[in-house]
Amino acid sequence: MKTLLxxxxxxSLPKPSWLAEPETLWSPWKLEGDTLAEGKQDALRASLHEQQLAGIDIVSDGEQTRQHFVTTFIEHLSGVDFEHRKTVKIRDRYDASVPTVVGPVARQKPVFVEDARFLRQQTDQPIKWALPxxxxxxxxLYDDHYKSREKLAWEFAKILNQEARELEAAGVDIIQFDEPAFNVFFEEVNDWGIAALERAIEGLKCETVVHICYGYGIKANTDWKKTLGSEWRQYEEVFPRLQQSSIDMISLECHNSRVPIELLELIRGKKVMVGAIDVATNTIETPEEVADTLRAALQYVDADKLYPCTNCGMAPLSRAVARAKLQALSAGAQIVRQELLSR
Structure with a gap:
């Protein structure tokens, strides 16, 4: 029987302090060589165990084997030079030193497939894997080769599709594509961004998700949020087109955000991963707060299509805070599940 909610x-979930610097994005590894490979697997097991103890239904690797949700994937591709870096504005928000595209981009070999296979061996639960x-x-990136955001996006879509097909073959049940950029470049999203995403999921039989959030709880993001006014209506720009797309599920930020909940009406019919945990604060939600967020979403999302989730990744948080937040998510979902089942 399928689990409700x-x-x-x-x-991402926080990494153990013996593997990488805690509460830091892009934290360098503390191990190397074979010890690092073993350490990553141990961290993945620990992360899985913490999700299971917290009662999480669809588990992941917690991104324990990668330093960053975008860069780690790009590091494995040819055509990108990590030595020659340029400073660019990421999502129109903050400056970052990034690698340069110097030639045709290509994937020489699978990037995360072995890690996914390893996760699959550890559990019978449904597993989800995130790709940028x-x-x-x-x-x-700084593009010095294609000189066209759209052209480069289509090349990446083809590469992501190769990886996604192999992840599916390795036993991944849900593949998630992280697209925080969808909250910024609205014209491009509607012109070719969603089409490129559909190219990335071509031929997949497993479930597919697009995750669109307002970012990790880092200063550049929280400062940006302060400029967005009393209502965050970014989703309004892209939801109508996403509702028509072939992507199965949409993951979004709800709790403690100023997103008007009625915007969910725009994706009626899609499965929705509702962010009910704020990742930009160390305050632990109560189960009742989580339940309130889910009840509000249920006005616009059918119960069999609602997937309680976190707003974004939790890599910058401490393990204790992340653990407590996962427990709150589980407990809050259970409250609403009981209400639905007793109707």
Missing amino acids: PTSTAG GPMTMIDT
């Missing part, structure tokens, strides 16, 4: 995380979306990938 199955819980999951949007992506094409538009967010191009936003994290």
Whole structure:
């Protein structure tokens, strides 16, 4: 029997302090060589165990084997030079030193497939794997070759499709594409961004998700949010076209955000991963707060299509805070599940 309101995380979970610097994005590894490979697997097991103890239904690797949700994938591609870096504005928000595209981009070999296979061996639960979306990938690079955001996005879409097909074959049940850039470049999203995403999921039989959030709880993002006014209506620009797309599920930020909940009406019919945990604060939600967010979403999302989730990844948080937040997510979902089943 299918679980009602199955819980999951949007992506990253904190890494153990013996593997990488805690509460830091892009934290360098503390191990190397074979010890690092073993350490990553141990961290993946620990992350999985914490999700299971918290009662999470759809589990992930917690992104334990990668330093960053976009860059780690790009590091494995040819045509990108990590030595020659340029400073660009990421998502029109903050400056970052990024690698340069110097030639045709290509995937020489699978990037995450072995890790996914390893996760699959550890559990019988449904597993979800996150990949960067094409538009967010191009936003994290300086392009000195294609000279066209759209052309580069299509190349990345083809590469992502190769990886996604192999992840599916390795036993992944849900593949998520992280596209925070969809909250910024609205014209491009509607012109070719969603089409590029559809190219990335071509031929997949597993479920597919696009995750669109307002970013990790880092200063550049929280500062940006302060400029967005009393209502965040960014989703309004892209939801109508996403509702028509072939992507199965849409993951979004709800709790403690100023997103008007009625915008969910625009994606009626899609499965929705509702962010009910704020990743930009160390305050632990109560189960009742989580339940309130889910009840509000249920006005616009059918119960069998609602997937309680975190707003974004939790890599910058401490393990104790992340653990407590996962427990709150589970407990809050259980409250609403009981209400629905007793009707």
